[in-house]
Amino acid sequence: xxxxxxxxxxxxxxxxxxxxxxxxxxxxxxxxxxxxxxxxxxxxxxxxxxxxxxxxxxxxxxxxxxxxxxxxxxxxxxxxxxxxxxxxxxxxxxxxxxxxxxxxxxxxxxxxxxxxxxxxxxxxxxxxxxxxxxxxxxxxxxxxxxxxxxxxxxxxxxxxxxxxxxxxxxxxxxxxxxxxxxxxxxxxxxxxxxxxxxxxxxxxxxxxxxxxxxxxxxxxxxxxxxxxxxxxxxxxxxxxxxxxxxxxxxxxxxxxxxxxxxxxxxxxxxxxxxxxxxxxxxxxxxxxxxxxxxxxxxxxxxxxxxxxxxxxxxxxxxxxxxxxxxxxxxxxxxxx
Ligand code: KG4
Ligand code: ZN
Numbered sequence: 313x314x315x316x317x318x319x320x321x322x323x324x325x326x327x328x329x330x331x332x333x334x335x336x337x338x339x340x341x342x343x344x345x346x347x348x349x350x351x352x353x354x355x356x357x358x359x360x361x362x363x364x365x366x367x368x369x370x371x372x373x374x375x376x377x378x379x380x381x382x383x384x385x386x387x388x389x390x391x392x393x394x395x396x397x398x399x400x401x402x403x404x405x406x407x408x409x410x411x412x413x414x415x416x417x418x419x420x421x422x423x424x425x426x427x428x429x430x431x432x433x434x435x436x437x438x439x440x441x442x443x444x445x446x447x448x449x450x451x452x453x454x455x456x457x458x459x460x461x462x463x464x465x466x467x468x469x470x471x472x473x474x475x476x477x478x479x480x481x482x483x484x485x486x487x488x489x490x491x492x493x494x495x496x497x498x499x500x501x502x503x504x505x506x507x508x509x510x511x512x513x514x515x516x517x518x519x520x521x522x523x524x525x526x527x528x529x530x531x532x533x534x535x536x537x538x539x540x541x542x543x544x545x546x547x548x549x550x551x552x553x554x555x556x557x558x559x560x561x562x563x564x565x566x567x568x569x570x571x572x573x574x575x576x577x578x579x580x581x582x583x584x585x586x587x588x589x590x591x592x593x594x595x596x597x598x599x600x601x602x603x604x605x606x607x608x609x610x611x612x613x614x615x616x617x618x619x620x621x622x623x624x625x626x627x628x629x630x631x632x633x634x635x636x637x638x639x640x641x642x643x644x645x646x647x648x
Contacts, residue, residue, distance in 0.1 A: 314379060315386040315630075316409070317623030318366070320402030321394025321422045322453070323347060323358045325365040328619035329377035330627055333438045337376035338613070338620035341365045344493060351486035359397035366405050373619070384413055388626025390619075391419030391636075392646030393454065399642035407638050418626045419636040423648035425621035426450045426583035427459065427466060430608030432624050437608070441628065445577045446608075449568050451592070452584030453478035453493075456526045456564070457648075458571040461581070464629060466648060469571050470524025473517075477560050478586045480528035484535045484556050488549045499589055501553035504546075511538060511555035515563050524567055524574070531559055561592050565599055572605055581608045588615040 319326040323343045329336040343361035347353050374381060389406035392399060403419075410417035427448040431437045437444060442463040450457050456478075457471040475483070478495055485494025490501055513534050516527040535556055542548045572580060580600055586592060593609055600607035614620060 313385045313627065314383045315388060315623045315627045316373070316384045317388040317420070317619040317626055318370070318402040318406045319390045319422070319425070319617055319619040319622045320362045320366065320398050321390045321392070322398060322617055323353045323361070324617040325362050325369050326617065326619035327366075327370045327373035328623045329373055329379060330620060330623035333432075333435065333624060333627065335432060335620045335624065336379070337373045338618055339369045339372040339376060340618055341369050348492045351492050352482060353395070355395045355397055358395060359401055362398055362401035366401060370405070381413065384409070385415055386626065386630055387413075387415060387417045388420050388622050388630075389417065389640070390422045390425070390622050391640060392643030393422055394644060396642055396644045399644060403640060403642050407640065411638060416630070417636055417638065417640060418630050418634060419640045420622045420626045420629065421646055421648050422622070423450055423455060423457075424464070424466070424625045424629070426452060427461065427581060427648070428625045428628065429583040429610040429614050429621040430581040432610060432614055432620065434608060438628070444579065445575070446579035446581050447571050447575045447577050449564070449571070449580065449582040450584045451477045451564060451582070451586035453482065455584065456528070458524050458567060460575045460577070464632060468648070469574065470526065470567060472526040472528060474527050474529040475532060477526070477528055477564065478584070480532050480560060481586065483532050487536050487539050488552060490549065490553070495586055495589060498553045498557055499591070501550050502557045502591070505550040505554035509551060510558055511552060513555050513559040515559055518563065518566055521570065524571055526563060526567060528560065531556065557589070557591055561589070561595055564592060565595050568596065569599055569603070572603060578604060579606050579608065583610055583615065583621070585616040588612050
């Protein structure tokens with residue numbers, strides 16, 4: 313089956329072609345540079361960018377996959393969660409495409425895409441997915457959550473009670489004037505920190521060993537106050553970045569360790585923009601190897617928002633009976 317997916321939930325305009333779990337193309341165009349002066353995504357700018365770029369990105373995805381529009385057999389689209397205006401552009405485009413070609417359309421939860429993204433290219437896993445019990449970790453700009461999973465069923469174990477980890481990276485970077493998106497900027501700055509010195513920033517919600525929820529707003533405020541009272545040198549920004557990154561990573565690692573212990577699954581699937589972070593990847597791999605857990609981390613190009621994960625998930629869901637129709641609407645607050 314040739315599946316095309318459209319993903320426009322935030323500031324990336326993306327179209328992908330997947331067939332039998334194999335990614336044939338994954339075109340992504342981002343409006344990230346246009347949001348940079350504002351230190352965060354401006355929804356109106358993101359929506360307009362999607363309107364301008366969705367057609368060329370779609371053409372690029374078909375060209376790269378070497379298929380024509382008539383080859384498409386299933387259209388998948390991110391239906392939520394995300395920015396309402398941004399979701400609407402992708403959904404309208406996908407509906408028009410499905411209607412014109414008279415092929416089925418399937419709305420896919422963006423978080424399902426991130427959860428399953430680590431399995432892209434893993435043919436053994438995909439072939440036996442329904443029997444697979446695993447633990448999933450999603451760390452992105454909008455979400456930080458842990459799940460107990462079986463095949464395509466997901467049970468939430470814990471989630472952030474305030475800011476998502478990526479959002480905390482973005483806000484901490486904004487405080488220090490490091491630019492947007494904050495994640496890569498903080499990671500770069502952290503790598504410049506010369507010594508092993510660390511500012512003891514708070515690691516929230518670790519005292520109750522049963523608790524799998526996250527909270528990053530206190531850490532963000534601690535960075536704000538520390539920076540306000542500091543000499544604001546480049547050297548200080550490097551130290552704060554390194555200390556902040558360590559605090560976020562420590563909390564994610566400890567909560568993931570607890571989730572793996574609770575579920576008893578020997579498999580971890582992780583996804584989301586923050587999974588791109590080298591320090592987090594390194595520590596997740598170390599945690600998994602110490603506990604004889606197999607870690608499935610998507611390649612870096614598949615960590616941030618992309619349509620390949622939506623096409624990949626949509627194809628799996630469709631083959632298990634999931635269906636939508638042209639009454640599909642954007643669900644900005646969709647949960648998982
Ligand atoms: O998954 P994603 O592209 O969008 C959402 O679904 O939210 O994640 C975007 C988030 C941003 O907050 C960005 O700062 C963060 O991922 N991010 C990173 C890194 N690269 C992107 N955070 C930490 N380290 C990185 N290298
Ligand atoms: Zn995302």
